[in-house]
Amino acid sequence: xxxxxxxxxxxxxAGLLEAAAAGSHAAFTEIVTRHFQPVYRLVWRMTGGAADxxxxxxxxxxxxxxxxxxxxxxxxxxxxxxxxAANAVIDGSRRPRPAALDDASxxxxxxxxxxxxxxxxxxxxxxxxRIAALPxxxxxxxSLVYFEGLSNIEAAAAMEVSVDALESLLARARRSLKESLSxxxxxxxxxxxETGQ
Amino acid sequence: MDNGKDSRPDRIRGESMxxxxxxxxxxxxxxxxxxxxxxxxxxxxxxxxxxxVAKVMLFRPxxxxxxxxxxxxxxxxxxxxxxxxxxxxxxxGTLDFMLxxxxxxxxxxxxxxxxxxxxxxxxxxxxESLL
Numbered sequence: 107x108x109x110x111x112x113x114x115x116x117x118x119x120a121g122l123l124e125a126a127a128a129g130s131h132a133a134f135t136e137i138v139t140r141h142f143q144p145v146y147r148l149v150w151r152m153t154g155g156a157a158d159x160x161x162x163x164x165x166x167x168x169x170x171x172x173x174x175x176x177x178x179x180x181x182x183x184x185x186x187x188x189x190x191a192a193n194a195v196i197d198g199s200r201r202p203r204p205a206a207l208d209d210a211s212x213x214x215x216x217x218x219x220x221x222x223x224x225x226x227x228x229x230x231x232x233x234x235x236r237i238a239a240l241p242x243x244x245x246x247x248x249s250l251v252y253f254e255g256l257s258n259i260e261a262a263a264a265m266e267v268s269v270d271a272l273e274s275l276l277a278r279a280r281r282s283l284k285e286s287l288s289x290x291x292x293x294x295x296x297x298x299x300e301t302g303q
Numbered sequence: 304m305d306n307g308k309d310s311r312p313d314r315i316r317g318e319s320m321x322x323x324x325x326x327x328x329x330x331x332x333x334x335x336x337x338x339x340x341x342x343x344x345x346x347x348x349x350x351x352x353x354x355x356v357a358k359v360m361l362f363r364p365x366x367x368x369x370x371x372x373x374x375x376x377x378x379x380x381x382x383x384x385x386x387x388x389x390x391x392x393x394x395x396g397t398l399d400f401m402l403x404x405x406x407x408x409x410x411x412x413x414x415x416x417x418x419x420x421x422x423x424x425x426x427x428x429x430x431e432s433l434l
Binding site: 127129131134135138139142143146147150151155159160163164167168171172173174226229230231232233234237248252253280283284287291294295 | 322325326327328329330332333334335336338339342343345346347349350351353354355356
């Protein structure tokens, strides 16, 4: 590891962004190292696990690299990247393709096998498919807050909505999930208790 | 799942703690996607080929310019000296010979001032006509 790389690791996002704006690839590498994983996870959930999730996540970083100065506050870097990536998914040219998860849900659907207990893999596919079936903005709100750990304020800023609007989206997402998983709800909640998670 | 950051008190506004725990328990079953191997390298390779379209640096205010008081005095001093010299020489009349005669009035006779239209010569013409 070079001395530059070590120095960049200790810099804030704002500092890295300034260095990247000056053309530093090393600084941008550190930005990618810090933020690619959460952005990829978000895109993966938004696209329902589509094969081009990596491409969409990459596009957000390429957009940033081309013009780093478009982001005025380095502290909001992660939220900005997530917003760009989510907008790319929501954009008409990149509609979510939850087909893979829909197929999986058919395999895991307990209504097809009413007495069969859910195993871990089936439960994961079932929950993934139900999340993928949520409306885009509910899915985005849920992903930002529950899976990426953003606060309501941060998630609202990333989605460019008010906190009240975000909470409304979250409430609807929770209600929809509970309805769509009503048959397996007890198993999913109880299963965790049994496994001690 | 939450990256070590507990945002639960924030997000459960409007729902009971039991409901929030249930939601957490159910969502904990969701898959955690792993970044494909080599994804970061592929991205950086793509970045290496992409030129930056705008290298706009953050604005930094210019350092304050040095005080110009000395320079200002250096300019004003010869001007003031020139003014004082002019007043002195003007009051002494030493350089009046250099001034235009139209201002000093030295070359202008009272006759020419009184008879700018040539009316004074009218008598001459009158006497000649009588003869």
